[in-house]
Amino acid sequence: xxxxxxxxxxITVSEGASLELRxxxxxxxxxYLFWYVQSPGQGLQLLLKYFSGDTxxxxxxxxxxxxxxxxxxxxxxxxxxxxSDAAEYFCAVVHEPKTSYDKVIFGPGTSxxxxx
Amino acid sequence: DAGVTQSPTHLIKxxxxxxxxxxxxxxxxxTVSWYQQALGQGPQFIFQYYEEEERQRGNFPxxxxxxxxxxxxxxxxxxxxxxxxxxxxxxxxxTLRDTIYFGEGSWLTVV
Numbered sequence: 609x610x611x612x613x614x615x616x617x618x619i620t621v622s623e624g625a626s627l628e629l630r631x632x633x634x635x636x637x638x639x640y641l642f643w644y645v646q647s648p649g650q651g652l653q654l655l656l657k658y659f660s661g662d663t664x665x666x667x668x669x670x671x672x673x674x675x676x677x678x679x680x681x682x683x684x685x686x687x688x689x690x691x692s693d694a695a696e697y698f699c700a701v702v703h704e705p706k707t708s709y710d711k712v713i714f715g716p717g718t719s720x721x722x723x724x
Numbered sequence: 725d726a727g728v729t730q731s732p733t734h735l736i737k738x739x740x741x742x743x744x745x746x747x748x749x750x751x752x753x754x755t756v757s758w759y760q761q762a763l764g765q766g767p768q769f770i771f772q773y774y775e776e777e778e779r780q781r782g783n784f785p786x787x788x789x790x791x792x793x794x795x796x797x798x799x800x801x802x803x804x805x806x807x808x809x810x811x812x813x814x815x816x817x818x819t820l821r822d823t824i825y826f827g828e829g830s831w832l833t834v835v
Contacts, residue, residue: 640823644826649831651812651814651826651827651828651829652767652814652829657823659823698766698767700766702823702824705823705824707820709772709779709780710757710823710824711757711772711780711782712757712769712816713769714767715766716765716766717764717766
C-alpha cells in the first residue's frame with residue numbers, strides 16, 4: 609500500500625539557519641508529490657509539487673524540494689528560516705493521479721519551531 | 725477563478741447531533757473528495773464522489789455519508805456525532821486533466 613513517512617516529528621531551528629525536512633514515500637509508479645504547510649488554526653497551503661521533469665522543484669516562500677527516485681525521497685529545504693516559517697509541514701503523495709480514483713495520502717507531519 | 729470553497733468555516737455541534745458540510749469544487753473539476761484532519765494528525769481520506777456516486781471510501785463508519793449534485797458540488801453528512809469527530813474537514817476537487825486542490829476546510833467541534 610502507498611504510504612508516506614516523515615521521520616522527524618518535531619524539529620527546532622534557529623532563525624536564519626538552514627532547514628531540511630525529510631520525506632520518504634512508498635509508491636509503485638512515478639509519484640505525484642506535494643509539500644503542504646499548515647499554521648495553527650489554518651487550512652493547508654501548497655508549498656510546491658512535483659509531477660515530472662526537473663527533480664529540483666522551487667516553491668513559494670523560498671522553499672525547494674528534491675525528488676530522488678533511488679531513495680524514494682522528496683525532502684524539503686530552505687536556506688534561511690524565518691520565524692514565520694514555524695508551522696506543521698506535511699508531505700503527501702497522490703495515489704492514481706489524474707484518474708477518477710485519485711486521492712492524497714499524507715504523511716504524519718513535521719512540526720517546525722523557530723528560535724529567535 | 726474561485727478555487728475550492730467550503731462552508732461553514734466553523735461550527736459547534738452537540739454529541740448525538742447531525743452535521744452537513746458543503747463544498748463547491750474548482751471550476752472545471754468533476755471529482756470531489758473529503759478528508760478528516762484530527763488534531764495533531766495528517767488528513768485522512770474519507771470518500772470520493774464522481775458522477776454523483778461514491779467511487780471509493782476510506783476507513784470511516786457508515787455514520788459518514790455524502791452526496792454529489794449535478795453541478796459537481798458535494799455535501800458531507802455525519803450522523804450521531806461523537807466527541808472524536810471533532811476535526812478539520814477538508815474538501816478537495818480534481819479532474820482527469822488537473823491535479824488535486826484543497827479548500828480551506830470546515831472546523832467542527834463536538835461538545
